[in-house]
Amino acid sequence: MTEHLWPLLRLQAANDKELIEAYRQVFVETYVRTSDGKAIEVFDWLGNKVIFNPRNFDHAFSESTDYRFGSGIHDVPFSKKRARCVLWIKEVLTASKGSIERRQAYRRDSRERWKKRRVLIVVEERYVVVLEERKEEKTLEFISAFPANESYLEKIRQESALIEIKKPQS
Numbered sequence: 823m824t825e826h827l828w829p830l831l832r833l834q835a836a837n838d839k840e841l842i843e844a845y846r847q848v849f850v851e852t853y854v855r856t857s858d859g860k861a862i863e864v865f866d867w868l869g870n871k872v873i874f875n876p877r878n879f880d881h882a883f884s885e886s887t888d889y890r891f892g893s894g895i896h897d898v899p900f901s902k903k904r905a906r907c908v909l910w911i912k913e914v915l916t917a918s919k920g921s922i923e924r925r926q927a928y929r930r931d932s933r934e935r936w937k938k939r940r941v942l943i944v945v946e947e948r949y950v951v952v953l954e955e956r957k958e959e960k961t962l963e964f965i966s967a968f969p970a971n972e973s974y975l976e977k978i979r980q981e982s983a984l985i986e987i988k989k990p991q992s
Contacts, residue, residue, distance in 0.1 A: 827919040827947055830906040838900070842883075845905040849879050852909065853964070866962070867917040867988065872953060873963045882966040883908070904968050907949060911967050914942050914951045917988045921945040927982035939965070941982055948975060 831848065835841035853874035855861050864872045885901040914922060923943040928936050940953040940962055950970050953962040970978070 827944065828907075828910050828913050831909050832906060841902075842900050845883065845908060846876075846879050849874075849883070849908055850876050852912065864912065864915060866915040866953075870960045870962050871958075872915055873956065873961065875963070878964055878966070882964070882968075885968065901968075907967065907969060910944075910947075910949060911951055911964070914944055914949065914967070917990065919990050920947065921990070922988040923979075924985045924988060925978070925982040926985055927978075939982075941978060943970075943975060943978065948972065950975070950978065 831845075833841060833844045833848070835844050851857055851862075853862060853864055854876050862874075864874065866872055883901055883905045885904060913919065921944070923941075923945060925941040925943065927939045927941055929939055931937050938955040940955065942951040942953070943949070944951075948970050949967070951967045952965040954965050955961075956963055
């Protein structure tokens with residue numbers, strides 16, 4: 823088994839529906855609001871506020887069988903591979919370990935408007951966190967996070983501009 827920068831979260835449940843709900847609860851209680859309803863504030867290493875919406879869970883933890891050439895539609899409703907990395911998102915945002923490429927890209931939304939995206943790639947893990955810039959200053963919205971293969975990372979790198987490489991604090 824390969825050693826990771828951060829541990830994988832391996833939840834168990836009686837069936838797939840309960841497993842999805844268990845991972846959803848971890849996502850919500852880690853990034854959105856505590857179990858008693860208190861809003862959770864998350865910031866990246868630059869002091870930008872990162873907003874997490876509970877509805878992002880379904881997109882972030884599903885995947886496409888043809889992600890490289892597909893239209894972005896996720897046809898696999900739940901990805902254990904993605905879900906096991908749910909706690910990695912906060913580690914990436916705080917740059918706790920590893921070398922992180924901070925990249926900027928533009929992408930059209932469903933209404934053909936250009937959206938400015940921040941893409942964080944953890945080089946050692948080939949793990950990607952996608953954020954979108956909001957109108958509010960120093961505010962980003964979480965879109966997705968996923969392990970990627972080298973060819974998909976190359977596609978991301980070709981379609982984005984490198985802003986910085988964040989090295990871990992020693």
